Amino acid sequence: xxxVFVRCEAVVQRxxxxxxxxxxxxxxxxxxxxxxxxxxxxxxxxxxSWLSIVVKxxxxxxxxxxxxxxxRSTTSKGKRMAEQFYTVASDSETTGEDKSQLSxxxxxxxxxxxxxxxSVAIWNGHQVELLKNTRNQKGxxxxxxxxxxxxxxxxxxxxxxxxxxxxxxxxxxxAIFNMKxxxxxxxxxxxxxxxxxxxxxxxxxxxxxxxxxxxxxxxMWRSTTPEEVLAIFLxxxxxxxxxxxxxxxxxxxxxxxxAFSRFQQTRIxxxxxxxxxxxxxxxxxxxxxxxLYAQQQQQLMHDNMGSGxxxxxxxxxxxxxxxxxxxAATAGGVSQIRALSGCTVGGEDILxxxxxxxxxxxxxLYDGHTVDRIKSMGLLRIATQDAIHKLANQESVDIxxxxxxxQKVSKVLDHSEFEQVNRAIFEKCEKIIIQCLVDAKLEPEDxxxxxxxxxxxxxxxxxxxxxxxCKKEVSYKNIDALEAAVSGAAMEGAIASGVTDPSGSLDLLxxxxxxxxxxxxxxxNNFAAIIPRNTTVxxxxxxxxxxxxxxxxxxxxxxxxxxxxxxxxxxxxxxFKIAGIPPAPKGSVxxxxxxxxxxxxxxxxxxxxxxxxxxxxxxxxxxxxxxxxDGHGWCGQALAKMYGKTIDLxxxxxxxxx
Amino acid sequence: xxxxxxxVANALAAYEVHAAAAPARxxxxxxxxxxxxxDAITHDDIKKQYRRLxxxxxxxxxxxxxxxxxxxxxxxxWEALSDRHPPGSTSASKPSRTEPRPTHAPRPRAPxx
Numbered sequence: 001x002x003x004v005f006v007r008c009e010a011v012v013q014r015x016x017x018x019x020x021x022x023x024x025x026x027x028x029x030x031x032x033x034x035x036x037x038x039x040x041x042x043x044x045x046x047x048x049s050w051l052s053i054v055v056k057x058x059x060x061x062x063x064x065x066x067x068x069x070x071x072r073s074t075t076s077k078g079k080r081m082a083e084q085f086y087t088v089a090s091d092s093e094t095t096g097e098d099k100s101q102l103s104x105x106x107x108x109x110x111x112x113x114x115x116x117x118x119s120v121a122i123w124n125g126h127q128v129e130l131l132k133n134t135r136n137q138k139g140x141x142x143x144x145x146x147x148x149x150x151x152x153x154x155x156x157x158x159x160x161x162x163x164x165x166x167x168x169x170x171x172x173x174x175a176i177f178n179m180k181x182x183x184x185x186x187x188x189x190x191x192x193x194x195x196x197x198x199x200x201x202x203x204x205x206x207x208x209x210x211x212x213x214x215x216x217x218x219x220m221w222r223s224t225t226p227e228e229v230l231a232i233f234l235x236x237x238x239x240x241x242x243x244x245x246x247x248x249x250x251x252x253x254x255x256x257x258x259a260f261s262r263f264q265q266t267r268i269x270x271x272x273x274x275x276x277x278x279x280x281x282x283x284x285x286x287x288x289x290x291x292l293y294a295q296q297q298q299q300l301m302h303d304n305m306g307s308g309x310x311x312x313x314x315x316x317x318x319x320x321x322x323x324x325x326x327x328a329a330t331a332g333g334v335s336q337i338r339a340l341s342g343c344t345v346g347g348e349d350i351l352x353x354x355x356x357x358x359x360x361x362x363x364x365l366y367d368g369h370t371v372d373r374i375k376s377m378g379l380l381r382i383a384t385q386d387a388i389h390k391l392a393n394q395e396s397v398d399i400x401x402x403x404x405x406x407q408k409v410s411k412v413l414d415h416s417e418f419e420q421v422n423r424a425i426f427e428k429c430e431k432i433i434i435q436c437l438v439d440a441k442l443e444p445e446d447x448x449x450x451x452x453x454x455x456x457x458x459x460x461x462x463x464x465x466x467x468x469x470c471k472k473e474v475s476y477k478n479i480d481a482l483e484a485a486v487s488g489a490a491m492e493g494a495i496a497s498g499v500t501d502p503s504g505s506l507d508l509l510x511x512x513x514x515x516x517x518x519x520x521x522x523x524x525n526n527f528a529a530i531i532p533r534n535t536t537v538x539x540x541x542x543x544x545x546x547x548x549x550x551x552x553x554x555x556x557x558x559x560x561x562x563x564x565x566x567x568x569x570x571x572x573x574x575x576f577k578i579a580g581i582p583p584a585p586k587g588s589v590x591x592x593x594x595x596x597x598x599x600x601x602x603x604x605x606x607x608x609x610x611x612x613x614x615x616x617x618x619x620x621x622x623x624x625x626x627x628x629x630d631g632h633g634w635c636g637q638a639l640a641k642m643y644g645k646t647i648d649l650x651x652x653x654x655x656x657x658x
Numbered sequence: 659x660x661x662x663x664x665x666v667a668n669a670l671a672a673y674e675v676h677a678a679a680a681p682a683r684x685x686x687x688x689x690x691x692x693x694x695x696x697d698a699i700t701h702d703d704i705k706k707q708y709r710r711l712x713x714x715x716x717x718x719x720x721x722x723x724x725x726x727x728x729x730x731x732x733x734x735x736w737e738a739l740s741d742r743h744p745p746g747s748t749s750a751s752k753p754s755r756t757e758p759r760p761t762h763a764p765r766p767r768a769p770x771x
Contacts, residue, residue, distance in 0.1 A: 334709060496718055509716055538717060540730045598726055599717030 107497045108251035108280045109241055110288075110490030113230070115180045115321030115348060116455070118142045119486040120237055122245065123494035126501065128487045131244055139482055140237075143170050143177035144229045146215040146222060171378030173199045173216035173371070176229045178348065180257075181321045183226040183271070184264030187211040191344050197352060197363070199374045199381075208634050219371070227271040234275035252277045253493040255285045255485045257322035258342025258515045261571040262561055262603065263626050281496050282601055284515060286315040286326035287337050288488030289453050289479065291510045293328070294335035295491065296478055298508070311448045312338075313476070316433060316466045317485070318456035320347040325432045327440040327447075333508045339439035339534045340515040341432040345425045347388075347456045354384050357421045358399055358411045365407075376403035383409070391418055392458045419461050426465055433469050439534050444471040451476045453484045512537050518595055518603065520545075521558040521567035522649045530595045533563070537601065542594035544610070544652040548645065551583040555591060556647045557607050558639065559625055572636050573603075574627030577647065580618040581609055590652060669722035671714045676724055679731045688735040701745040708736045 110121045110128075117139040121130045130138045170177060178198060185192050187204035192211050195202045201221050203212040213229075214221035241249050252272065256265065269279050293313050301309070310331040317324045324342040328335045356362045359380060365373065383401040390397045396414035403409065419426070437444065452475045456462055467475060480487075495506055513536055519529035522545055530543045547555065555578045562570025581589055590611035596604045608620030628635060678690040689696045692707050713719055715729045 331709065334713060336712075498721070509713060509718060511712060511716065536733050538726050538729050539733065599729075 106247065106250055107499055108253050108493030109249055110255075110486050110488070110493050111234075111237065111252050112255045112285070112288075112486035112489060113180055113233075114139075114142060114319050114455075115178055115346060116142060116319070117482075118233070118237070119483065120241055121483075121486045121490035122241065123490050123499060126503070127505070128490045130483055130486065131241060133240060141166070141170065141177070142179070142233065143175045144232050145169065145175045146217050146224070147174060148217065167382055168378060171199045171374070171381055173201075173369070173374045176200050176213065176215050176224060176226075178321065179226040179229045179233075181344070181348065182211065182213065183230065184261065184267035185211070194349070194352060197355075197377070199378055201369055208637075216371075216374070227267055227274065230268070230271035231274035234272060234277060238275060238277060250276075250278055251280045251493070251497065253281045253283060253489045253496065254279055255283050255288045255489045257319075257344075258284045258286065258324040258326070258340050259322055259344050261516075262573055263571060263628060265601075266626060280600070281492055283489055283492055283510075283512075284324060284326065284337075284340055284342070285317050285319075285322075285485045286324045286340070286453075287328070287335075287510055287512060288486075288492065289315050289317065289451055289484040290326060290328035290330070290335045290337065291488040291491055291508060292479060292484050293449070293451060293476070294330045294333055294510070295505065295508055297330050298333040299505070312442065312446055313449045313451055314433070314436070314447050314466075314470055315451045315453065316429075316457070316462075317454040318346060318429065318462060319454040320456070322346050323429055323432060323454075323456075325436040327436050327442060334511065335509070336511040336536070337513040337534075338442070339436045340513055341435045341439070342515065343428050343432050345428050349425055350388065350422050350456070350459075351381070351384055353421050353425070354388060354413070354418070355380055357417075358384065358409050358413070359403075359407075372405065376405065376407060379403055380409065387413055388418075388459075391415065392460060415460070422461075426461060429462065430465060430469065433466060437469075444469065447472070449476040451479055451484075453479065453481045455482065457481050512601075514539065514597065516561050517563060517570075518559070518561050518597075520593055520649070521556075521560060522651050524645070524648070525567050527560055527562075527565055527567045527570055528651050530593060531597065537597045538599050540594065540596045542592050542606075545591045545593060545649040546587050546652045547581065547584070547589045547591075548586055548648045548650050550586050552586065552589075552647065553581045553583060554579050554647045555581060555649050556639065556643060557593060557605065557649070558636070559605055559623075568636055572628065573625045574605075574623065575635070575639060576605075576607075576621060576623050576627075578607055578609065578618070578621060580616075582612060582616060584612070587650070591649065665721050668714055668720040669724065671711075672720055672722045672724035672728040675711070675715065675728040675731055679735075686734075688738045691731055691735040692739065694739075699743065701740065701743045704736070704739050704743060708732065708740075 107123050110123075112119050112121075118141075119130060119139050121128050123129075132138050133140055169175065177200075178195060181191050182195055182202070186208045187210065188206055188208050192202065192204060195211075196204070200216065201212070201214040203214075210225070212223060213225060214223045216222075238249055254268065254272070256268065260268075265282055268282070272279050290313065293315075297311055310329050313328050313330060315324075315326045315328065321344070322342060323345055324340070326340050327338040329338055330336075359365070365376075379401055380403060383399055387397045387399050391413065396412055399409055399411045399413060401409045447470050450467060450470045450472045452463060452466060458481070463475065467473070491506070491508065492510065495508060500506055513534045514531055515533060517527070517529035517533045518531040519527055522528040528543065528545075531539055531541045535541070545555075556575060557578065558567065558575040559573045560567050560570040561573055564570045578591060581591070589609060592606075592608060592610045594606040596606065598604075603625045605623045605625055606620055607623075609617050674693075675691055678693070679686055687696075689699075692704065692711065694703065694707055711732050712729075715725055715732055717725045717729060720728075
C-alpha cells in the first residue's frame with residue numbers, strides 16, 4: 001500500500017547512440033503509476049535522454065519495455081494506464097543535439113500550469129483548441145489529493161462531485177497545491193516562508209535546503225516533493241490530452257513566470273520528464289500572450305511576414321503566484337520581446353494579506369497544523385477568496401464566518417481598505433511595469449495596446465494602475481485573460497514542431513529575450529553581468545577577466561543569475577575552476593568567459609586562458625548550467641569559507657581590451 | 659545546390675551570414691552581415707533588413723545547423739549598426755545605389771522537419 005520502492009538496476013540507452021549502460025535506480029509506485037528515477041549519485045544525471053529500461057530484480061533479469069510496465073499496472077489499476085509512457089527522469093533531459101538528430105512527428109502541446117489553475121491546448125490542424133476535462137472545465141484546479149493509496153489530481157477533480165465540496169477537500173490538508181510557488185525554492189526563501197500558512201505541511205529549517213512538504217493522509221503527514229506532485233498532476237493532464245488526440249503525446253511547450261530562476265526551470269523539466277513529457281520550449285507567460293497578439297494583428301492587417309507597421313504592446317500578467325510584465329514589438333507576425341520583468345507577488349499574497357487583516361491573530365492561531373485549525377483555516381480561506389472575487393464588482397463586501405472554537409469573524413471590507421492592506425503588492429506591480437518601460441527605452445505614449453491577463457487582472461485597482469502608468473483609457477479587448485497564455489504556448493508548440501499552415505496563420509515568430517542578468521562573481525563579491533537582461537536569444541557574449549594575485553594558478557568561475565549588484569544577492573547556478581594558469585604577475589593573464597544561450601534556452605559557459613598563449617595553456621572548459629542540485633544555498637557560503645579570496649577574478653577594464 | 663530541396667534556401671542564407679562575418683583585417687564588416695551597402699543607409703533600412711533576416715535565420719524557422727550561430731551574428735550586427743545609425747539620423751544624402759543582398763528565401767516559412 002502507499003509508496004512502494006523497488007531498488008533496481010536499470011539499463012539505459014542513450015537516444016541516437018548504440019551501447020547500453022547500467023545505472024541504479026528506484027522504481028516506485030504511486031497510486032498505480034510507476035515512476036523510474038535514477039539514484040542521486042548514479043551516472044544518469046550527466047547524460048541526455050534515455051529510451052529503454054531493463055529492470056533486474058534479484059537474480060532474474062528481463063527486458064521491461066514501456067508496454068511491460070503498462071501491462072502490469074493495467075492489471076492493478078484498470079485500463080486508464082494503458083498508454084502511459086515512462087522515461088528516466090534526468091536533469092539534462094533536453095539538449096540541442098537531440099533536437100536536430102530526431103524529428104518529432106507529433107506536434108507539441110501547450111501547457112499553462114498556474115499556481116491555482118491549469119489549462120492545456122493543442123493545435124488541431126487549423127487553430128488552437130483548449131481541452132476540457134470530464135467536468136467541462138477549461139481551467140482545472142492545480143492540486144493533487146492524497147488519499148490512502150489513491151491519488152487524484154485536479155485535472156478530473158475526482159475528489160468530489162460538487163465544487164463547494166471540492167474546495168473544502170482541497171483545504172483539508174490532504175491536497176498539495178501551489179506547487180508552482182514551492183518548486184525549486186530553498187527553505188530560506190520568503191515565498192516558502194509565506195507558504196507555511198497553507199493547509200498542508202511546509203516545514204522549514206532555514207538553512208538553504210529544500211523544504212519538507214507533506215500531505216495529511218489518515219491523520220499522518222506523508223512527505224512528498226513539489227516535483228513529484230507536479231509529475232502526478234501532469235500524468236493526468238497527459239492522459240486527458242491523449243484521450244482526446246487518440247495518440248501518445250511526447251512534447252510540450254510550457255509557459256513559466258518571468259521570475260522563475262534557471263534552477264526552478266530544471267526542476268520543472270524534471271517533473272515533466274517524470275511524467276514522460278519532453279519540454280520543447282519554456283516560454284515566459286507574457287511572451288506567449290504576445291505571440292497571440294501578433295497573430296491577431298497579422299490577421300487584422302493581412303500583413304506579409306516581416307513587413308508592416310510596428311505595434312508596441314505592454315502585457316501585464318498577474319496570476320495567483322506571480323506577476324510579469326513584458327513589452328513586445330510586433331510587425332507582420334513577428335513579435336520581438338523588448339523587455340521582460342517579473343516578481344513573485346500574486347493573488348495568493350493578496351489573499352493572505354486579507355486573511356491577516358480580518359483575523360489579526362492569524363499567524364499564532366494556525367501555527368500548530370492540528371486538524372481543527374486546518375479546518376477553520378480552510379473556512380477562512382474560502383470566505384476571504386469569495387469576498388475578494390465579489391469586490392471586483394461591488395463597492396464593499398461582508399465577511400461573516402464562524403471558524404469554530406468560539407472564533408468568529410465579522411467584517412465589512414471596502415475598496416479603500418482592500419487597497420490599503422495590499423499597498424505593498426500594488427507598488428511591486430508598478431515597479432516591474434516601470435522597469436519594463438525603462439528597459440525597453442519607451443515612453444507611455446509609444447505603447448499602442450495594453451494587454452491585461454491572468455486571474456488578478458480583474459481586480460479594479462490593478463487595471464487602473466496598469467492603464468494609468470501607460471496613459472491609456474482602455475485595455476486591449478480581443479484577448480481572453482485566462483486562456484491567452486496557453487493558446488500562445490500551443491501556437492509556439494506548433495511553430496517549433498515545424499508545422500506550417502496553408503492559410504498563413506502560423507507564419508509567426510517570437511524572438512525571445514533573457515529575463516535576468518547572467519554573469520559571474522568578480523572584483524570581490526561583485527556581480528559582473530556577461531549577458532545582460534533583455535538580450536535577444538539565441539545569444540552569445542564574452543568578457544575578459546584577469547587574476548587578482550601574483551602567480552595565481554587557479555580561478556573560480558561562480559555563475560550567477562539575477563538583478564543584484566552583489567553576487568550573493570543573485571541565484572547561484574553553478575561553479576567550476578580553471579586550473580593550470582601559467583604563473584604571472586596579477587592582472588597580466590587574460591581569461592575569457594563566454595556565455596551561450598541556444599534556441600531551446602540552454603545556457604553553456606565556456607572559460608579558459610586566452611593570454612598568454614601556447615602549448616602550456618590548459619584547454620577551455622565548457623559547462624552546461626545550472627550544475628547545482630538541491631542545497632544550493634549552502635554552496636556559496638561553503639565556497640567562500642574554503643577559498644576566501646585566493647582564487648578570485650577581476651574584470652579586465654574595457655580600455656585594455658583589444 | 660538544388661533549390662527545390664526543402665530548407666536549402668534558408669540554410670544557404672545562414673551560411674552566407676557566416677561567410678560575411680569572417681573577420682577581416684579591420685574587424686568584422688557588420689554591413690556585409692546584414693547584406694547592406696556601407697554608405698547611405700538609414701535606421702529604417704537597417705531595421706527592415708534586420709527583421710527580414712530574423713525570419714530567415716531564427717532557429718524556429720531555419721532547421722540548418724548554421725542557423726543558431728548566424729542568428730547570433732545578426733544580433734551583433736544589429737546592435738553595432740543601430741548604434742552607429744540612431745533613429746532619425748539622416749545619413750542618406752543620396753538614395754542607395756546598391757540593392758540589399760537578396761535573401762534566398764522569397765517568403766520565409768518553416769521548412770518541413
